[in-house]
Amino acid sequence: MDHPVISVIKWLFLLIGLVVVSASFFSEEEPILLFAIGTAFLFVGFAFSFFRFKQKRDARFLMAQGRLVSATILSVDLDEGLVVNGKCPWVITAQWHDPDLNEIHLFTSKSIWYDPSEFIHDHQVAVRIDPGNPRRYLMDISFLPNHKPALLEWS
Numbered sequence: 487m488d489h490p491v492i493s494v495i496k497w498l499f500l501l502i503g504l505v506v507v508s509a510s511f512f513s514e515e516e517p518i519l520l521f522a523i524g525t526a527f528l529f530v531g532f533a534f535s536f537f538r539f540k541q542k543r544d545a546r547f548l549m550a551q552g553r554l555v556s557a558t559i560l561s562v563d564l565d566e567g568l569v570v571n572g573k574c575p576w577v578i579t580a581q582w583h584d585p586d587l588n589e590i591h592l593f594t595s596k597s598i599w600y601d602p603s604e605f606i607h608d609h610q611v612a613v614r615i616d617p618g619n620p621r622r623y624l625m626d627i628s629f630l631p632n633h634k635p636a637l638l639e640w641s
Contacts, residue, residue: 491570496534503527548624552614557582557593557625559611562603575599578627580611584620591615595625602630 506524510517557580564574575597582591593613616622 492534496531496538498531499527499534500531503529503531544622545624548614548616548622551617552624553617555582555613555615556610557591557613559606559609560592562601562606565597568597573599576601578602578606578611578625580613580625582613591620591623593623593625595627598627598630602627605630 503524503526506520506527508524510520510524513520560579560581562576562578565577566574568575576599577597578595580593580595582593583589584591595611612626614624614626
């Protein structure tokens with residue numbers, strides 16, 4: 487959710503919702519309908535904001551209390567399941583073997599809007615995992631251009 491288009495969409499929903507809800511107070515015809523439509527737009531805008539807030543909170547938790555593991559990079563692929571403005575982002579896939587439980591865990595980076603292949607010089611990547619739930623994780627891709635450390639990036 488770090489793409490600029492998503493931020494514009496979030497703010498548009500919030501702005502349209504606010505305008506329509508405000509207009510409902512001055513409308514003599516169908517104020518309830520206008521209020522309901524405006525509230526729906528506000529709800530969508532706040533949902534985007536809540537998702538972003540949750541991302542920041544999870545990143546802070548993982549940076550403070552997450553277990554640092556070194557995962558082996560398996561691939562760099564296009565995420566064709568997500569298309570924004572006709573473009574698909576790239577993702578890094580890595581795996582880590584948990585020696586305590588003898589389990590393999592797969593990790594996928596967040597969306598990267600350029601091919602990061604040429605900037606990957608090591609076959610390992612740092613990943614912070616939730617000690618109680620390894621499915622909650624944060625892959626450190628701050629070695630890539632235009633990617634700040636997680637706490638700075640999500641603030």
